[in-house]
Amino acid sequence: MIPAAFEYARPTSIDEALQAIADGGDDVKVLAGGQSLIPVMRLRLAAPETVVDLGRVAELRGVRDDGDAIVIGAMTTHHDVMTDPLVQQHAPLIAEATETVADRQVRARGTFGGALVHADPAGDLPAVALALDAEFVIAGLQGRRTVPAADFFVDYLTTAVEEGELLVEVRVPKLAGEWGMRYEKFNRVAQAWSIVAVAAVVRREDGHIAEARIGLTNMGTTPLRATAAEAALAGAEATPEAIAAAARSAAEGTSPSSDLNAQADYREHLAQVLTRRAVTAAAGL
Amino acid sequence: MTQINVRVDGVTYTDDVEPRTLLVHYLREQLGKVGTVIGCDTSNCGACTVHLDGAAVKSCTVLAVQADGGEVTTIEGLAPNGGLHPVQKAFHEMHGLQCGYCTPGMIMASVDLLKENPDPSDTEVREGIEGNLCRCTGYQNIVRAVQQAAGEMRGAGSVSPAEVDTAAAPHVVGQA
Numbered sequence: 001m002i003p004a005a006f007e008y009a010r011p012t013s014i015d016e017a018l019q020a021i022a023d024g025g026d027d028v029k030v031l032a033g034g035q036s037l038i039p040v041m042r043l044r045l046a047a048p049e050t051v052v053d054l055g056r057v058a059e060l061r062g063v064r065d066d067g068d069a070i071v072i073g074a075m076t077t078h079h080d081v082m083t084d085p086l087v088q089q090h091a092p093l094i095a096e097a098t099e100t101v102a103d104r105q106v107r108a109r110g111t112f113g114g115a116l117v118h119a120d121p122a123g124d125l126p127a128v129a130l131a132l133d134a135e136f137v138i139a140g141l142q143g144r145r146t147v148p149a150a151d152f153f154v155d156y157l158t159t160a161v162e163e164g165e166l167l168v169e170v171r172v173p174k175l176a177g178e179w180g181m182r183y184e185k186f187n188r189v190a191q192a193w194s195i196v197a198v199a200a201v202v203r204r205e206d207g208h209i210a211e212a213r214i215g216l217t218n219m220g221t222t223p224l225r226a227t228a229a230e231a232a233l234a235g236a237e238a239t240p241e242a243i244a245a246a247a248r249s250a251a252e253g254t255s256p257s258s259d260l261n262a263q264a265d266y267r268e269h270l271a272q273v274l275t276r277r278a279v280t281a282a283a284g285l
Numbered sequence: 286m287t288q289i290n291v292r293v294d295g296v297t298y299t300d301d302v303e304p305r306t307l308l309v310h311y312l313r314e315q316l317g318k319v320g321t322v323i324g325c326d327t328s329n330c331g332a333c334t335v336h337l338d339g340a341a342v343k344s345c346t347v348l349a350v351q352a353d354g355g356e357v358t359t360i361e362g363l364a365p366n367g368g369l370h371p372v373q374k375a376f377h378e379m380h381g382l383q384c385g386y387c388t389p390g391m392i393m394a395s396v397d398l399l400k401e402n403p404d405p406s407d408t409e410v411r412e413g414i415e416g417n418l419c420r421c422t423g424y425q426n427i428v429r430a431v432q433q434a435a436g437e438m439r440g441a442g443s444v445s446p447a448e449v450d451t452a453a454a455p456h457v458v459g460q461a
Contacts, residue, residue, distance in 0.1 A: 001326055008287060008304035008350060031348075038346045039328050042307070051304065055351055079340070103416025105331060105394065108340040109347065190415035191329070 003041035007050040014168060017057055018141050021164055024050030030166065031055070032075055032114030035106045060113070060168065063087055069135075069171040074113025079104075081112050091132060091172045093181035093199060097124045100183065103191040113167045116152075119159050119222070121257075122193035126153055126223035127215030128183065131199040135171040140164055146171070153222035178204045182281035184274040185217070188261070194218050195261045196270040198226075198250070200278035202233075209233045209242075209283060219254040219271055228252040229275055238283045247276035289353040293318065294362025302349045308342075309333045311349035312359060320361040320389055324418070331417030334390035335359045341397035343416070360389035363396065372396050372434040381430030383421035391417050395431045403439055407432070 009020040021028050029048035031037055040046045054060060060075035063084045070086045072094075081087055082098040101107055101115070101124050115125045116136070129136075129149045136147045138161055147160045154160055161167055185197035197217035203210045212233035214226040232246035256267035286301040293316055302311055312318040312335070324332030326345060333344045336358040364370040372392050375381065382388045391414060398405065398413035405413060410431045411424065419427060 002307060002310065003305040005303065005305055010350070031351075034348065034351065035328065035346055038307075038348065041305075042326070042345075053348075053351065103331070104397065104413060105334055105341045105343045105416045106328070106346075108337075109342050190412075 001042045001044070003038070004044060004047035006048055008053065009050060010053045010056055012056045012058075014057060014059060014139055014166065017052055017054060017166055018139060018164070020050075020052045021166065022141060024052060028052060030117075032117075033077060033110040035102070035110035036114070036118050036120070066171070069173050072112050072170045072172065074111065074117075074167045074169055076112050078107035078110050078112065078115075082107070090174045091181075093128055093132060093183055093201060094125070094172070096181070097128045097183040097185075097197075097199060100124055100185050106191075113170065116170065117159055117161055117167050119153055119157050120193075121156065121221055121223070122195075122218045124183070124185065124194060124197060124217055127197065127217040128199045129170065129215075130223045130225055131201045131213045131215035132172050133213070134173075136160070136167060137169045137171065139166050139168045144168070150225075156221040175201070175203070177210075180204065180282040180284050182278040184278040184281070186270055186274060196256070196267050196274060198271065198274040198278040200275070200282040202279055202282035204238055204283060207238055209236050209238050212279060212282075214250065214275055214279065216250070216254060216271055219251065219256045219267060221255075224254055226250045226252075226271070226275060229279075233279065238285065240280060240285060243279050243283065243285070244276050247272050247279060250275035287350050287353075289350055291349075291352050291355055291357060293357045294359055304348065304350050306349040307345055308335070308337075308347040308349050308352050308357070309344035311352075312344060312357070318359045318361055321359045322386060322389060324386065324390070329418065330387065330390070331394060331414075332387050332390040334393040334417065336393060336397060341394050358393075360393060363392070370396065371437045372399070372431070375430040375434035375437065376427070379426050379430035379433055381422070381427040382419075387417060387419045391419065391427060395434065399431070399435050399438060404435060405431070
C-alpha cells in the first residue's frame with residue numbers, strides 16, 4: 001500500500017512551518033518522525049491534503065539545560081532522547097520508558113514530540129510526561145503558550161494543540177530532593193504496545209514517602225494520574241506493606257478499554273500490580 | 286513531483302519522485318535495489334531495513350523525500366566489490382536463516398546494533414533485533430551469527446569458514 005497523493009511542504013524554521021500549516025488547506029498533517037503517521041497514511045486511514053514535514057527544522061531538535069528545567073525539542077528522536085546526558089541525569093524515567101518504545105529502527109526515526117502529540121493511549125511517553133509534571137510549549141501564528149501536562153491530553157488521540165499550532169518543545173522540571181523513578185510496562189511480545197504501564201516518581205524523606213506521582217498508560221482514552229494511590233502514599237512509611245496497600249487503589253477513577261489484548265478488569269488488576277512494582281522500585285526498596 | 290538527491294550504496298542519484306513514494310519503493314522500483322525486500326507493509330517485520338544516514342530504519346515507513354540529501358546503505362552496498370560483510374558471512378556460516386526473506390533486514394539491523402554495542406550479550410542481541418521478525422528459525426542461529434560476527438569485528442574470533450565450529454550450530458553439520 002502507498003499513501004494517497006498529497007501536497008508536500010518542507011519548511012526550515014518554526015515560522016515557515018506555521019505558515020505552511022496555515023496555507024495547507026482544510027486537512028493538514030504535520031510529519032515528525034512519521035512512525036505513526038506514515039503507517040496510517042499507507043493504510044489510507046489518513047489521506048491529508050497537505051503534509052508539512054518538520055524534518056528540516058533544526059531548531060526543533062535537541063535537549064538543552066534551562067536552569068530549573070531541561071527542555072526537549074519536539075523533533076528530538078527517541079534514540080537521541082534516551083542517550084542524552086541531561087535526560088539521563090534529570091529525568092531518567094524518560095530514558096527508561098523511551099527504551100521500551102517499539103524497536104531500534106522506529107526509535108531512530110520516531111520523535112519525542114510526535115509521540116506526545118499523537119497521544120495514543122497505549123503510548124509510553126504521555127504517562128511519563130504526566131508523572132513528571134512536564135510543560136508543553138505550543139507555537140501558533142499569534143505567538144506561544146505553555147500548557148501543563150495535566151491539561152495537554154484532552155481525549156483519544158487529541159491534545160491541547162489546536163489546528164494551525166505546533167508543539168515546539170517540552171519543559172521537564174528538575175526535581176530537588178531524594179527522588180526515584182521507575183517505568184513498569186506490561187506487554188506480551190517484542191515491540192508491542194503497552195497493555196498497561198505505570199510511571200512512578202517518588203520523593204523519600206526520613207524513611208517516608210513524601211510525595212508520589214503516578215502516571216498510568218492505557219487505562220483510559222488519555223493517560224491518567226492514579227490520584228487515589230498518590231494520596232494514600234503521601235506521608236506513608238516507605239515499606240513494602242504500605243506501598244502494596246496504596247497500590248490497591250491505583251485503578252480508581254480509570255476507565256480502561258476491553259480489547260483483544262485484555263479485558264478492562266484485567267487492566268485494572270495490572271494497574272495495581274504494576275503500581276506496586278513501580279513505586280517499590282522508585283522508593284529504592 | 287519533488288526532486289531528490291540521494292546517495293545509495295555509494296552512488297549519487299538525482300530523481301523526481303512523488304512525495305508519497307515510500308523509500309523502499311524508490312529503492313526497488315526506481316533504482317533496482319531489490320535486495321531490500323517488502324515483508325509486512327505495516328512497519329512490523331523489519332525485512333525492509335536499510336541504513337539512512339548511518340542508522341537502521343524501516344524503509345517502508347520513510348518517504349523517499351525524507352531521504353533527500355541523505356545517504357542510504359542497502360544490503361547490496363554493505364560490502365564492496367561483491368564481498369561479504371562480517372555479518373553477512375556469519376549468517377552464512379552459522380546458518381542464520383531458512384527461507385532467507387527476513388535476512389537482508391536482519392543483517393542491516395544487526396550491523397546497526399553492533400556499531401553501537403560491539404560486544405552484546407545474547408539478550409542484548411535479541412532486544413537489538415526485536416524490530417525484525419523471522420518466522421522460520423526461532424532466532425537461535427541468528428543470535429549465534431550476530432555473536433560470531435561481533436567476535437570477528439572485534440578482531441577476537443577471526444575464523445575462516447573452514448574452521449567454523451559447526452557444533453555451535455548442530456544441524457548445519459554436513460551442509461557445508
